[in-house]
Amino acid sequence: MDTDFDTALRGAGLKATAGRVAVLEAMESMAHTDAERVYRAVSEVLPTTSIQSVHNILADLTTAGLLRRIEPAGSAALYERRIGDNHHHIVCTACGAIGDVDCVVGEAPCLTPSSTGGFTVQTAEVTFWGLCPSCQNAAQ
Amino acid sequence: MDTDFDTALRGAGLKATAGRVAVLEAMESMAHTDAERVYRAVSEVLPTTSIQSVHNILADLTTAGLLRRIEPAGSAALYERRIGDNHHHIVCTACGAIGDVDCVVGEAPCLTPSSTGGFTVQTAEVTFWGLCPSCQNAAQ
DNA sequence: ACCGCTCTTTTGAATAACTCAAAACAAGGG
DNA sequence: CCCTTGTTTTGAGTTATTCAAAAGAGCGGT
Numbered sequence: 399m400d401t402d403f404d405t406a407l408r409g410a411g412l413k414a415t416a417g418r419v420a421v422l423e424a425m426e427s428m429a430h431t432d433a434e435r436v437y438r439a440v441s442e443v444l445p446t447t448s449i450q451s452v453h454n455i456l457a458d459l460t461t462a463g464l465l466r467r468i469e470p471a472g473s474a475a476l477y478e479r480r481i482g483d484n485h486h487h488i489v490c491t492a493c494g495a496i497g498d499v500d501c502v503v504g505e506a507p508c509l510t511p512s513s514t515g516g517f518t519v520q521t522a523e524v525t526f527w528g529l530c531p532s533c534q535n536a537a538q
Numbered sequence: 539m540d541t542d543f544d545t546a547l548r549g550a551g552l553k554a555t556a557g558r559v560a561v562l563e564a565m566e567s568m569a570h571t572d573a574e575r576v577y578r579a580v581s582e583v584l585p586t587t588s589i590q591s592v593h594n595i596l597a598d599l600t601t602a603g604l605l606r607r608i609e610p611a612g613s614a615a616l617y618e619r620r621i622g623d624n625h626h627h628i629v630c631t632a633c634g635a636i637g638d639v640d641c642v643v644g645e646a647p648c649l650t651p652s653s654t655g656g657f658t659v660q661t662a663e664v665t666f667w668g669l670c671p672s673c674q675n676a677a678q
Numbered sequence: 679a680c681c682g683c684t685c686t687t688t689t690g691a692a693t694a695a696c697t698c699a700a701a702a703c704a705a706g707g708g
Numbered sequence: 709c710c711c712t713t714g715t716t717t718t719g720a721g722t723t724a725t726t727c728a729a730a731a732g733a734g735c736g737g738t
Contacts, residue, residue: 413685413734433724451687453725458686471609474724488657497655515637516671517628525663531656553705553714573695591716593696598715614695 410462420444421455425465425479430487430496432474470496470525486523490530492537499526550602560584561595565605565619570627570636572614610636610665626663630670632677639666 403422404414412418417440424439425431437452456477459465466481470489476496488497529537543562544554552558557580564579565571577592596617599605606621610629616636628637669677 415686415734417687446688448688449724450689450726454687457726467611469609469611471607471615475611488654488659490657491660497657499655500653514628514639514666514668517630517637517666517668518674519628519666519668520631521667523665523667525665526654526657526659527661527663528654528657528659534658555705555715557716586717588717589695590697590718594716 406464407462410459410464412458412462416444417447417451418455418459420447421452421459422464422479425477429480429498430468430476430478432476434474436477470494486525488526488528490533491527492529492533495530495533497530499524546604547602550604552598552602556584557587557591558595558599560587561592561599562604562619565617569620569638570608570616570618572616574614576617610634626665628666628668630673631667632669632673635670635673637670639664 403419406422407414407418420440420443421436423443424436428435428439433449433453433456436456437447437449440447440452456465456467460467460477463481465477465479467475467477468487469475470487473489473494480498483500486499488499489495543559546562547554547558560580560583561576563583564576568575568579573589573593573596576596577587577589580587580592596605596607600607600617603621605617605619607615607617608627609615610627613629613634620638623640626639628639629635
């Protein structure tokens with residue numbers, strides 16, 4: 399069952415510890431989640447865990463490429479399992495809900511800026527702002 | 539001299555106070571700056587100012603539409619004077635330097651997502667990540 | 679199966695960047 | 709010029725995150 403996670407962790411050069419497996423398991427059922435929610439989910443399985451450890455684990459998994467970290471303005475850092483594809487996010491300006499948005503064009507042509515001012519572009523990140531379905535209803 | 543700022547403030551329905559004028563003046567010479575740098579600049583003219591007041595003023599000016607607030611992941615909130623045009627930012631992953639990037643296409647066609655999952659899109663925000671010129675040299 | 683080296687986690691504390699609230703103060707219309 | 713209302717000050721509190729040192733657990737090798 400968690401052999402998948404084990405191999406994924408070792409493949410990334412990390413030890414397969416209980417905490418890391420628990421974090422990955424918890425993230426399976428949550429699309430975009432902050433450190434605190436991960437902590438609460440992991441706590442039920444591994445009560446000895448601390449919030450600091452979760453931060454640590456999330457940071458490790460992010461640099462190892464197993465998670466992606468996003469930081470929409472106005473909210474805490476969020477982590478997501480979906481990686482390796484070119485997708486973006488839409489954030490509800492009212493309640494902060496987050497949705498995934500597939501980029502229409504695979505390698506996004508217009509995401510190559512015209513004048514970079516000498517900067518070298520590595521990645522482009524797009525965030526949409528709007529209203530989620532339930533906040534649209536509430537706004538009536 | 540500061541009549542321009544006065545009228546701009548009143549036009550936005552705000553009182554033209556010394557603090558606000560000083561903030562706008564300070565921002566003339568800084569492209570992208572955080573609250574702390576604004577505070578230091580304003581302090582030289584208005585020593586009684588506190589960092590909280592600066593935060594307050596910046597928030598007011600932002601909601602009034604006189605400033606724009608950006609929050610790149612991993613750094614404090616930044617404010618910029620340039621508003622009303624559709625421009626984006628490029629952030630150096632090494633030193634955090636920020637540059638402006640004009641959007642090639644005015645109303646960015648590909649910035650309309652395909653599947654919004656029921657969300658209503660209001661604005662799209664693009665952040666490029668890369669290396670600034672001086673960090674490119676340092677990386678050699 | 680066991681041992682020990684090394685990587686992880688725990689524990690504890692510190693920090694940065696805001697935010698909130700109440701009291702003192704100033705802008706500007708009348 | 710004064711009063712009302714919006715603004716700033718003062719002071720305290722919060723939250724997400726980071727740092728550091730000590731305790732603990734993987735896992736490759738024997």
